[in-house]
Amino acid sequence: MSKSKTKAPIITLAPEQEREALDVLKRFLEDRFELQLGSFEVAEVLDLFSKKIAPHYYNRAIFDVQNHLKERFESIESDLWSLEKSS
Secondary structure, rough: OOOOOOOOOOOOHHHHHHHHHHHHHHHHHHHHHOOOOOOOHHHHHHHHHHHHHHHHHHHHHHHHHHHHHHHHHHHHOOOOOOOOOOO
């Protein structure tokens, strides 16, 4: 697998997931920081997270899965070698 230096994908949510994320973010900002932001402003914050922060989590998840699969395949290969009969 090649690691290209292309731009990280922008992570998008289904409309229902986006509405839920906006509601959660709006409630959090109100409860934690007493910020009363409108829907447009909260959408801008969510957009910032989607473009600038979420790709880091996405890439980390991909890296973790690649390592897990690599370890698992190495284990399977080792198991297969142990099953091989000498001739």
